[in-house]
Amino acid sequence: xxxxxxxxxxxxxxxxxxxxxxxxxxxxxxxxxxxxxxxxxxxxxxxxxxxxxxxxxxxxxxxxxxxxxxxxxxxxxxxxxxxxxxxxxxxxxxxxxxxxxxxxxxxxxxxxxxxxxxxxxxxxxxxxxxxxxxxxxxxxxxxxxxxxxxxxxxxxxxxxxxxxxxxxxxxxxxxxxxxxxxxxxxxxxxxxxxxxxxxxxxxxxxxxxxxxxxxxxxxxxxxxxxxxxxxxxxxxxxxxxxxxxxxxxxxxxxxxxxxxxxxxxxxxxxxxxxxxxxxxxxxxxxxxxxxxxxxxxxxxxxxxxxxxxxxxxxx
Amino acid sequence: xxxxxxxxxxxxxxxxxxxxxxxxxxxxxxxxxxxxxxxxxxxxxxxxxxxxxxxxxxxxxxxxxxxxxxxxxxxxxxxxxxxxxxxxxxxxxxxxxxxxxxxxxxxxxxxxxxxxxxxxxxxxxxxxxxxxxxxxxxxxxxxxxxxxxxxxxxxxxxxxxxxxxxxxxxxxxxxxxxxxxxxxxxxxxxxxxxxxxxxxxxxxxxxxxxxxxxxxxxxxxxxxxxxxxxxxxxxxxxxxxxxxxxxxxxxxxxxxxxxxxxxxxxxxxxxxxxxxxxxxxxxxxxxxxxxxxxxxxxxxxxxxxxxxxxxxxxx
DNA sequence: AACGCTCAATACTTTATGGATATGGTGATG
DNA sequence: CATCACCATATCCATAAAGTATTGAGCGTT
Numbered sequence: 001x002x003x004x005x006x007x008x009x010x011x012x013x014x015x016x017x018x019x020x021x022x023x024x025x026x027x028x029x030x031x032x033x034x035x036x037x038x039x040x041x042x043x044x045x046x047x048x049x050x051x052x053x054x055x056x057x058x059x060x061x062x063x064x065x066x067x068x069x070x071x072x073x074x075x076x077x078x079x080x081x082x083x084x085x086x087x088x089x090x091x092x093x094x095x096x097x098x099x100x101x102x103x104x105x106x107x108x109x110x111x112x113x114x115x116x117x118x119x120x121x122x123x124x125x126x127x128x129x130x131x132x133x134x135x136x137x138x139x140x141x142x143x144x145x146x147x148x149x150x151x152x153x154x155x156x157x158x159x160x161x162x163x164x165x166x167x168x169x170x171x172x173x174x175x176x177x178x179x180x181x182x183x184x185x186x187x188x189x190x191x192x193x194x195x196x197x198x199x200x201x202x203x204x205x206x207x208x209x210x211x212x213x214x215x216x217x218x219x220x221x222x223x224x225x226x227x228x229x230x231x232x233x234x235x236x237x238x239x240x241x242x243x244x245x246x247x248x249x250x251x252x253x254x255x256x257x258x259x260x261x262x263x264x265x266x267x268x269x270x271x272x273x274x275x276x277x278x279x280x281x282x283x284x285x286x287x288x289x290x291x292x293x294x295x296x297x298x299x300x301x302x303x304x305x306x307x308x309x310x311x312x313x314x315x
Numbered sequence: 316x317x318x319x320x321x322x323x324x325x326x327x328x329x330x331x332x333x334x335x336x337x338x339x340x341x342x343x344x345x346x347x348x349x350x351x352x353x354x355x356x357x358x359x360x361x362x363x364x365x366x367x368x369x370x371x372x373x374x375x376x377x378x379x380x381x382x383x384x385x386x387x388x389x390x391x392x393x394x395x396x397x398x399x400x401x402x403x404x405x406x407x408x409x410x411x412x413x414x415x416x417x418x419x420x421x422x423x424x425x426x427x428x429x430x431x432x433x434x435x436x437x438x439x440x441x442x443x444x445x446x447x448x449x450x451x452x453x454x455x456x457x458x459x460x461x462x463x464x465x466x467x468x469x470x471x472x473x474x475x476x477x478x479x480x481x482x483x484x485x486x487x488x489x490x491x492x493x494x495x496x497x498x499x500x501x502x503x504x505x506x507x508x509x510x511x512x513x514x515x516x517x518x519x520x521x522x523x524x525x526x527x528x529x530x531x532x533x534x535x536x537x538x539x540x541x542x543x544x545x546x547x548x549x550x551x552x553x554x555x556x557x558x559x560x561x562x563x564x565x566x567x568x569x570x571x572x573x574x575x576x577x578x579x580x581x582x583x584x585x586x587x588x589x590x591x592x593x594x595x596x597x598x599x600x601x602x603x604x605x606x607x608x609x610x611x612x613x614x615x616x617x618x619x620x621x622x623x624x625x626x627x628x629x630x
Numbered sequence: 631a632a633c634g635c636t637c638a639a640t641a642c643t644t645t646a647t648g649g650a651t652a653t654g655g656t657g658a659t660g
Numbered sequence: 661c662a663t664c665a666c667c668a669t670a671t672c673c674a675t676a677a678a679g680t681a682t683t684g685a686g687c688g689t690t
Contacts, residue, residue: 001390002317004677018638031678033638043394045401049602050638052686059604060401067393071386075316078382079358086360086375287364289374319648333667346649348667365667367657 003075005039006068008032009047013065017054084120088289092122095294096133096145100202100210100234104165104253104278107146110298117297121290137281143291144298145281148210148251160280160299166252167214167274169194169265172244178263186255187263191270192221198228198246202237210276214249217270238262251276318390320354321383323347324362328380332369399435403604407437410609411448411460415517415525415549419480419568419593422461425613432612436605452596458606459613460596463525463566475595475614481567482529482589484509484580487559493578502578506585507536513543513561517552525591529564532585553577566591 008025012032015021022032040047047061057065084090101107115123128136131152133145138154150159169189171178177189177197195218201211218225228246231237234254241248242261255264267274282295323340327347330336337347355362362376372380399405416422430438443451446467448460453469465474484504486493492504492512510533516526533540543561546552549569556563557576570579582589597610 001394002319004317019636027677028679029638030640030680033640035677037639043401044398050685052635052637054637058401058602059403059406060397063400063405064393064397067389067396071389071393074382074386074389078379078386079316081382082375082379083359085378086358086373088374090378091374287373334665342648343650344667345651345669348669350648352668367664367666369666 001039001042003072005035006072008035009039010065010068010072012036012048012055013057013061016056086289088293089118090120091290092124093288093290093294094124094126094142096126096128096136096142098130098133098147099127100148100251101146101278104251106163106278113301114294114297118290118293134281137283140283143282143286143288144294147279147281148276150279156284158282158284162278162280164275164277167249167267167276168252168255169247169249169267170238170241170262171247171265172241173261173263175263178265187265188268189265190268191217194225194247195223199225200229200231200237200240200246200248201227202234203230213272213274217272217274220271249274316354316357318387320350321387323350324354325380325383325387327351327363327370328372328376331371401604403608404433405435406605407439408603408605408609409439409441409457411441411443411451411457413445413448413462414442415463415566416461416593418549419566421478421593428616429609429612433605433608449596452598455598458597458601458603459609462594462596463591465594471599473597473599477593477595479590479592482564482582482591483567483570484562484564484582485553485556485577486562486580487556488576488578490578501581503581503583505583506532509540509562510538514540515544515546515552515555515561515563516542517549518545528587528589532587532589535586564589
C-alpha cells in the first residue's frame with residue numbers, strides 16, 4: 001500500500017464520484033478505479049458500493065476515511081516538524097560557560113538573543129572550568145562553551161577569540177596605593193608599584209591561563225610578586241581583596257562587584273598588556289543545526305538574526 | 316512522497332547502513348540510495364550523513380524517524396480497524412422491539428447472544444409499536460425490529476416469521492370457568508365457553524393484528540364477544556383481568572405475570588388456532604455488516620456463531 | 631418498452647519509474 | 661600506499677501506473 005492509495009481513496013470518498021474525483025486528482029477515471037480496486041483487494045473488503053449515480057462508502061470505508069485523512073495529515077506534519085529540526089528551529093543545545101566568562105555582559109546578551117530568536121530550542125546552560133568545558137565540547141556533550149583563556153587544544157576543537165578585555169587592578173578601599181589619586185574616572189596605577197604587595201591569585205588545576213601574563217609582565221619589570229593566597233574562582237578573589245588579604249587583577253567586566261569594599265584601577269606599564277580574552281569553543285565538525293545557528297548568531301550577530309527569520313523582510 | 320520512502324528511511328535509520336538495509340528490504344543498494352535521496356530532496360534537507368562505515372542520522376532525520384514509524388504503524392492500525400468495521404466487529408446497530416415481543420425469551424436471548432459475540436458493537440435498543448418500528452426499519456433508522464403480527468408491508472422490507480406462540484386465555488383467580496378443573500398442568504378451556512364473558516382487548520392504532528384471529532374464531536363458533544375494555548398494551552391487559560374487568564388472551568410467554576391474581580388456560584376449539592407470531596423485520600437491501608451479523612445470528616443461530624469466530628475451531 | 635444518459639468497469643497501449651546490474655569514487659585501515 | 665568497505669552514479673530493464681477507447685449496467689424519460 002502507498003500513500004497514493006489513501007489520497008485517491010479520500011478524494012473519491014469526498015467526491016462520492018469516481019470521475020469527478022479523478023478530475024480533481026488530475027488523472028483519468030480508469031486508473032483511479034483500478035487503484036481503488038487494488039486498495040480494496042489489499043484491505044480485503046470493499047470501500048465503496050458502486051451506484052449508477054456515483055459511489056457510496058461502505059461501513060468499512062466509513063471507518064477507514066478518518067484514518068486515511070489522519071495519516072495524510074500526519075505525513076504533512078511530520079515533514080514540517082523534521083524541517084524545523086533540520087533548520088535548527090526545534091531541538092536542543094547544550095552550552096557551557098566558566099563563571100568568569102559568564103560575568104561578561106556579552107555572554108548573557110548572546111544567550112538571550114539566541115533564546116529569543118529560537119524560542120522552541122531547549123537550551124541547556126551549564127557551568128564548569130575551562131578544562132572540563134573543553135573536554136565536554138570535544139566529545140560532544142556540549143555544542144559550545146565560553147571561557148577565558150584556552151587551557152588545552154584538542155584536535156577538532158575550534159577556539160574562536162571573541163574579544164580582549166582589559167584587566168584591572170583591585171585593591172582594598174583605603175589601601176595606600178589608592179590614596180594618592182581620587183579624581184573622577186578610573187584611577188591608573190603603574191604595575192611596578194605593586195612589586196611589594198601581596199597578591200591573591202585565581203588558580204585551579206584546570207585554569208592556569210589568566211594569570212600567566214601577569215606574572216610574566218612582573219618578571220619583565222624585574223620583580224616576582226609574593227603570592228598571599230590562591231583561590232578557586234574570581235568572585236572569591238575579589239572577596240579576599242576586600243578582606244585585605246592582598247591585591248589582585250580581574251577582568252574589567254567584574255568592575256562593580258563589592259564596589260564599596262574594593263577599588264578598581266587601570267594598569268599601566270605592563271608588557272605584555274594585561275588582558276582577559278573571551279573564547280568561544282566548539283567542534284570543527286559540528287553538524288547540529290541548533291549549534292550552527294548558535295555559532296552563527298554568536299560570531300556574526302547580524303547575519304545570525306537575518307538567517308533565523310529570512311521571510312520577515314520580504315513581506 | 317509514498318509510504319515506500321518512509322519504509323526505506325526507517326530501515327536505513329535502523330540499520331545505520333544502506334547496504335544492510337537494502338538486504339533487509341529485499342532490494343539492491345543503488346535503488347535504495349536513490350529513494351532515500353529522492354525523499355531528502357522532497358523534504359528539503361538531508362536525513363543522513365554518509366560515512367565510509369555507514370550512515371548516521373542528521374538532526375532532521377532524528378526528528379523524522381519517530382514520525383515515520385508512527386505513520387507506518389497507523390497505516391497498519393487503520394487497516395485493522397476498518398477491517399473490523401467491515402466484518403461487523405465494530406460499529407453500531409439499532410434494533411427495535413414492541414413491548415409484547417420483548418416479553419418473549421427468544422428476543423432477550425438473541426440480543427444477549429449478539430452482544431456477547433460482538434462486544435465492540437454499540438447496540439441501540441429502542442421500543443415502539445409495530446407501525447413505528449416498521450417505518451423506522453424502512454427508512455434506515457433501525458436495522459432490525461422484533462414485533463408480533465405485521466401491520467404494514469412497505470416495499471423493500473422483509474418480514475421474517477420466526478415462530479408461532481400459543482395464545483392462552485387469562486381469567487381472574489376464582490372465576491367460575493376456572494373452578495371446575497384444578498389438576499396439575501395448565502388447564503384447558505373450550506373457546507365457546509367464553510361466549511358470555513366480557514373481553515379485554517389490546518388495541519392501538521398501530522397494532523390491530525393480534526386480536527383479529529380471536530374475534531374471527533369466535534365468529535366461527537357463532538358468537539361475538541362483548542368488549543369490556545380496550546387497553547394500550549399487554550401488561551395493562553393482564554392487570555385489567557386481574558382486577559376482574561373481564562377475561563382476555565395473551566401469548567404464552569406472558570405466563571407467570573401476576574400469577575397469583577390470574578389463571579392461564581390453554582384454549583381448545585378455536586379455528587383458526589389462536590397463535591401469536593414473532594416477526595423479525597429488516598430491509599431487503601441491508602448492507603451494514605453489523606446488521607448482517609445480527610440477522611445471521613438471529614435467523615441461523617449456529618451459523619451465526621461459527622461465522623463470528625471462524626478461527627476458534629481450527630486452532 | 632425502448633432509448634438515451636451517466637458513470638463505473640474492462641481491454642489495451644503508452645509512459646514513467648522503481649529496481650537491477652555494473653562501475654566509479656572516497657574515506658578509513660593496516 | 662594498497663586495500664577494503666560503502667555509498668553514489670550511470671545505464672538498462674521490468675513493472676505498474678496512467679492514458680485511450682470501449683463496454684456494460686442501471687435509471688430516468690418519452
